[in-house]
Amino acid sequence: MSEKIALVGGNEFRQNCEPMDRALLAQFGKRPRVRILPTAAKESPRLAAQNGIRYFEKLDAEAEAVNILNRLDAQNPALISLLEKADLFYFAGGNPIYLLEVFKDSPAWSEMVRLWRRDRLLAGSSAGAMILGEKIWDPGQGWREGLGLLPGLAVLPHHAALASRWGVQEMLGSLPVGFILAGIDEATALAGPPWQVLGVGEVFLYRAGQISPTPHVFKGGQDVVFPNP
Template identity: 35%
Template sequence: MKNDQSGALALVGSGEYLPKLQALEQELLRLGISRGKSKTYIQIPTAAGKEGDDRLDFWRQRGAEQGARIGCEVKYLPVLTRDDAHNPQWIEEIKNAGLIYFSGGDPVHLCEIFSQTPMWQAIVSAWQEGASLAGCSAGAMAFGGKIIGIRRSQMSDGLSLLPEIEVIPHYDKFLGWLPDRVAAAIVRKDANTALLGIDENTALVLTDKWHKYGSGNVHVLRGEFEISDEPFPIN
């Protein structure tokens, strides 16, 4: 789905809206602005939609704090149902945003809400027209063709923005917490995709090529996938 006009795309292992990843998020926003988008940071907390109002408020506040540190407008879009993903006002707000960010939670729930909706199409179109797009944890998993069975035992369909990959976020933690499920994902015989493990506080960022950013590593666990030796540059 990427074209010559597409913006940056970030798959983040953990740490959304935290000071330790502020430089990454600020640079993603700057890249969106450089392609004609506004100084607006869109928060989409859908993956946490089943976790209750307190958790949603947590994400709203954390995003607002990051926006204040960056010095940009933040718009929080509580897309919690499929009807919400048809909201014309929110779809309009997405179109000119510099950065659109999906935070963590349940990737399957995220896909159930967004799959084949006008809002998802608007997000893809905005990215193809220069906006930066990021997904952390569940958000990163949802962008792939399949969601591996880490939180749930079975695999599920992703949004297929990147149909050639599958993602394990928090890889340095999940490897210790759920080693059997990680191993099963790596050796799956029917897979024709690359499986990527992204450590906490680490991102894999696509611009002209894929670059790593952050304190951890990105692991190619299955298949072929090329990552530049040069880290993601921060201007």
């Protein structure tokens, strides 16, 4: 296994997420080590961390929080060193712009990428999924540069609710031609490579610049083929 990613559509750490997360954990041996980053839960990060720890321990994982909660924390060697003992990093949901501002060009993010390239799995839910793309949507402001782990891709979480609220056509119209916008349902992951859908919902792949914005739709258990330009 190398350079694996799981983009989760939101509502993490809930019972209906268990099949999805068990599939992710199954890539490791017994008691996989999960490190939860509750940064995006800006108003209640401790609660988000507790929920994640309790949830993953129920799934027989060893779960701990890495409380990188602000920009100074993202430069703290003591906190960054906690990332080493992880099989899976999990960005919890919350405020995507705040999460981006904490991690972008930070020592913590550099270390996560280094470890990810050495067979860790990097998962993010909602805000945590959004920041991993090349572009991130800031409602009312438009597109910003994300962390860029997935070039040419942007994430639309909570697809059933946000596709109409944020306006898929507006989002696509302001993306560079050829970009993929991945709409992901809650309790559902676009995971790979090789890419597949895990969980109870669906994944919707839109390509910017197409005459019709009709997405390619993939259900849980299906392999994902990205649409051609």
